[in-house]
Structure formats: C-alpha cells, structure tokens
Amino acid sequence: MDEQLSFEEALNRLEKITQTLEGGGLRLEEAIALFEDGIRLAKICNEQLNSAELKISQIQTPLEQGLESKDESP
C-alpha cells in the first residue's frame, strides 16, 4: 500500500504525525507506533526524491501530426 503513496501524500501524512506527536497526550504504545510510521514515511519521501527520474513524453497536436511522436525519457 505504501508503495503507491505519492510524495505529496507521504509528506502530508508525515506532517500530520509530527503534529500529533508534538501535541502529546498519547499512550506510550501509540506514540511509538506513530513514531515508527513517521520515520517510515520520511524514508519513503527521501527514497522517492533520490530515485526519481524525470519522465518526458510528447503528445501529438493536430498541427504536428506530421512530426513523429517520440519518448525522450533520459
């Protein structure tokens, strides 16, 4: 499930977890579980940032119909 998390979703969840943890008033087990979640999300974000490669595609516009559509992914 986490594999499909987008960077934005992961970052948003991470921010929410930090807030909750900083708010305090949690049971110890809850705090530890949240902490583990947060660290995992931060890792997902970092990995996405470090491993991503820009994807480039080209769509055909009527005017460019003659031009061959090419994929320029590096």
Added chain:
Amino acid sequence: MKIHSVAEVTGYLRELLEVDSMLADLWISGEVSNLSESTAGHLYFTLKDEASQLRCVLFHRARLALTLENGMAAVAHGRISIYEVSGALQFYVDVVQPEGMGILHLEFERLKVKLAEEGLFEPARKRALPPFPRRIGVVTSPDSAALHDIINIISRRYPLVELVIAPTPVQGDGAATGIVQAFNTINDTEGIDLVILARGGGSLEELWAFNDEKVARAIYASRVPVISGVGHDTDFTIADFVADKRAPTPSAAAELAVPHRAELEARLQYHSKALVAALSRGFEQYRQRIDELTRIASTHLGNLLTISREKLRGRELKLGSLSPLATLERGYALVQHSATGEVISRIDQVHRGDAIEVKVSDGQFKSRVTGSKKGLQAWMNSFPSKKR
C-alpha cells in the same frame, strides 16, 4: 425600376458595410475635431486629414482613460456603419490612442482593454498552482532552448513529475492556432494538473502569437492552471495577463511549477528530527511520571508504616493493661488459699484462721485471716485514699 424608401436604402447600405470584414475591424488615424460630449456621456468627434473627414462616435461604455482634445493626432479602432436615423456614415470607435504608436502596440492595448473589461485578467479568477504537480503539460516549440531549460530545471528540482510536451510553433503564421490546438489536446489528456506556456525572448513581432485573442481565450479556458513564461523579464504579453501565474522567463516558469528539492529535503529533515524529539519528550514525561508515582508511593508507604507502628504500640499498651501484672503494679493484689490455690474474690470464701497467700507485683507473702466483714460499704471504707 423600383422606387425605394429612404429606410430601405440606408438599411441596405448598413448591411453592405457590416458584412465587410475589413470595415468591421480597422484602425484609422487622423486629427480630432468637433469634439462634443452628450449628456449620456458618449463622445462625438470628427477624424480628419487634409483631404477628408469621418464622423466618429465613442460610446460611454467603451471610453478610455485617455482624454481627447481637439487638434490631437489620434489613431482609433472600430467599425464603419451607417446611423440610419440621420443617414450618416459613422465610425463606431472602441479604442482611441494618441498617434505615434506602432500598429502592434495599438492592437496590444486594444485587446488588453477589451479582455480586461471581459474579466479575463481578474485576480479573483486566478487559480492556485498545485503544490506537488504530477503531470505538467508544456506548450512550446519542441527542441527549443525554452523547453531545454524547463527540462533541466525540473529534473534538477523535482524529478517526480512527468512532462507532457504539446509541441507547437511559437512564432509566425499558424503559431496562434497551434498554441490553441496544443491547449485543446492538453485539456483532453488525462491527469495533467498544470500547464506551462513558454517561449524564449524575442521582438514584439516574434512574440505576437502570445498577444492573440484566440490564445488568450485558450489560456482562460484551460482545465488546469497555466503558468506563462514568455520572453524576457521586461516582455509582457496578453498571455501573461490571462495566465494564472506569470513568470518572466521559461526557466522561471519551471521554477514556479515545482517545489524545490532542497526545500523538501530540509522539510523532511525537520520532521525526522521533530519525530525523535517528540518521542524522547514523551519518554521524558513518562520517566517523570514514574518518578512522581514512586515518590508518592513511598510517602504513602512510610505513612502506612508509621500508622501501623502506632497502632501496634496501642495494641501493646492495651494488652499490657489487660495483663494481671499491670493490675498488681497499680497496687492491687491477688489472694489465694494457701491450701487449694483457689483465687479469693468473694468474702464467703474465707473464714477466720484460714492461711492465705497474697501476690503483689514483685513477690508474694503468706498471711492469715484474722477477721472478715461482708458488704461493699465496709470494703469501700477500708480502701486507701488514692495514692501510691
């Protein structure tokens, strides 16, 4: 031959004039004269040169900030028609500019005013850019420096996106149509959440497609927010006014489109630290709580012990007071028959001459009954007054 009415002829002339596309949209230069203003706020004037003159009307709703004066050399935009009531040929003006500007500038100003009045530049209508776009449409010329810059910047800053390039010529005939078609294609493409419209710097003529009314309307109609990055810092195009966000250059448009990697990394680092800090703070709180509870518990335990000790002492005292020894200690004595050991508690148990044993707190002695008397009164009277 048919005889026509005046209205028929003026009506026919009006139709003839109004189907002519050149007369429906033209610029005319001349000197302003006979300027007058109606009570409704419409301006009437004549545009003239050495050879000829033309009646003009500028309706109130179309008026500009510019103040017209007699004798002013001006360029006006509008359409030619006939005012049937007076049968006069008139130039219906929508824009007047002072003479001296090039035609492109004039057209630019005219379109700017027109679209502004229509509300295409309304700040309230500008859409917020998505903070983390996933697919970005790029409307530009393929293999252009502008596209190259955009690809470079986005792959360096935030490579988590897909760029979907909608190629189009960006100058010359067909550029405006191409841009409009590129927007249409992007609107039909799934998942695109932001569009960059870009072109490198150039002259007003080279950038002209970005001042085209069709392009302006295509930007306005875009399904997703549009960032314009056309020309250099100082170039402003109509496209810039309509776009949800204007960037001074294609590179700047790319920078506005995506978050900065360094900033994201800083945020992630902040959160990782905050998590650890929050958890240790949590632990610290628990530790303090435990300390507190321990202290409370030991205090209670101490109190309990004290209380128990006191209770115990109370019990000892009570026990002590029940023991016969304590009674003897207080001056009472235990009397028994010497022969039988029977404890004497009633006067009937003894007779004159009986041998008895008397136990006191620290010993015993033998004795003999020399007399007795029954009755409590006698006992009370013989009781020594309380002293030790």
